[in-house]
Amino acid sequence: MSNYKQGLDFAKSQDQNDPISSYRNQFHIPKDKDGNDWLYFTGNSLGLQPKATKEYINQELEDWANLGVEGHFEAKNPWMPYHEFLTESMAKIVGAKPIEVVIMNTLTTNLHLLMVSFYQPTKTKYKIVIESDAFPSDRYAVQTQLEFHGFNASEGVIEWKPREGEELLNIDDLETILEEQGDEIALLLIGGVNYYTGQYLDIKKIADLGHAKDCMVGIDLAHGVGNIKPDFHNSGVDFAAWCTYKYLNAGPGSLGGLFVHEKHAHNKDLKRFAGWWSHNKSTRFNMRQPLDIIPGAEGWQLSNPPILSMAAIKASLDMFNEVGMDALRAKSEKLTGYFEFLINELNNEKIKIITPTNPKERGCQLSIQVKDADKNLHKQLTEANIITDWREPDVIRCAPVPLYNTFVDVYKMVEKLKEILNR
Incomplete structure (x- = not known):
């Protein structure tokens, strides 16, 4: 899929048409002190807890x-x-x-x-x-x-x-x-x-x-x-x-x-x-x-x-x-594709995606290299309750997980990244 568009309305429409969107409700999403969901992009380090896990244990x-x-x-x-x-x-x-x-x-x-x-x-x-x-x-x-x-x-x-x-x-x-x-x-x-x-x-x-x-x-x-x-x-x-x-x-x-x-x-x-x-x-x-x-x-x-x-x-x-890997993989390729589109639309010389551009050659992670960055950028994202993963010397790893991440999550994350970079 290459016909991605800018704007929150597009992200919302993708979530509305997502056949597996309901599975997000089966996870505990951490919240900030005001009760808003974190933007959690670290399934590549620790996945979120399914609500059913407590019952199984x-x-x-x-x-x-x-x-x-x-x-x-x-x-x-x-x-x-x-x-x-x-x-x-x-x-x-x-x-x-x-x-x-x-x-x-x-x-x-x-x-x-x-x-x-x-x-x-x-x-x-x-x-x-x-x-x-x-x-x-x-x-x-x-x-x-x-x-x-x-x-x-x-x-x-x-x-x-x-x-x-x-x-x-x-x-x-x-x-x-x-x-x-x-x-x-x-x-x-x-x-x-x-x-x-x-x-x-x-x-x-x-x-x-x-x-x-x-x-x-x-x-x-x-x-x-x-x-x-x-x-x-x-x-x-x-x-x-x-x-x-x-x-x-x-x-x-x-x-x-x-x-x-x-x-x-x-x-x-x-x-x-x-x-x-x-x-x-x-x-x-x-x-x-x-x-x-x-x-x-x-x-x-x-x-x-x-x-x-x-x-x-x-x-x-x-x-x-229940979901099947075909559905998960299809959504994953769309999510990383949308994420990549939004990052590229920033036209910021400081940032570069080092993950392959071909969706078939990547998992559901994008690694964003930030020129002249230190861990302070990652810290500012974390303070905004956007949970990503910093890897030395200058890479932020972000994994939009198809079971619980949304297109709106990705949109909001890139908007906050843009705001921090423009400060």
Whole structure:
């Protein structure tokens, strides 16, 4: 859609014609002291709370109070198989088969557990490719994996960098890296959507390039899950991991999820760290059985899961299941397109959007670079109850989330930004 228009009336008309606008009412929107809704654009850091979440958690608190340990089997949603209640919805969101997905642990823990299996270096093929501006947690995970295996991290990490004077990654440069050093590379671990620029990378192309050089390919989808359609199964990536507290609105520090491609589902010879929950469900309580790994992603589980966190995830995933990723993605592309249009209409030389202009190449985040800015601009937005995210040295990250942000939110945010810049 390119026929955006200036003015509040246009924003209001878009909201009136938005088929999923009613879902905003299913969230708690923080308010200022006068009772006005904040303009909340930080779903890329922490999603807002669905109103249903309290009810879902209270159900488990009630069952715990009334049933004690019997809740594992007798609760309304029995705790023993609770993670299974999330699998199908989560698989739809990431484009996977149910056997390929499980909710467990947290993001970086899952990345480490997956690298136990999928990072199997040799003396000559041990290097790991990451984005030059990968999220710090990914960088630290990769660095310590290399050191754990006895390699020098400064030699073992290969950075896929933007070209001189550019902010975005070019897939041709990754191809060049693999052509030149593929025989030394064991793993590609790439953020599907870059946290800083919001660039949505071609996951299938990355998998194809890596596999052509006999490398394993993993994706960190923290900034993409719930706002892009990664189509993991068809992409062919070996594994992926993500968190649920950003676009999936599951609460601060909530559990993560992981994907292991079906081609690895029945390979019990893959090295892994195992625990009680990795073992065959039918004999798990016999206690003295030798390890019998569950097929699929469930085979990477370690322990019985925290039910209260899973209840919050279930509240959100039930909503996602109702809305569907097609509707969310369609609105997201319109929202970021409208946001981009308004920013460009400011004609302000100080500001530049570093996120790709093609809506198909970005998540629901726009990263606005402000020339000669310091954190004071972000502070002034926050004081106006416009909640964005500052990233050094000069970028404001804004994520209009399709489930609860509106076109009017975007309009008001840009009007306030214009006012601050003109002071």
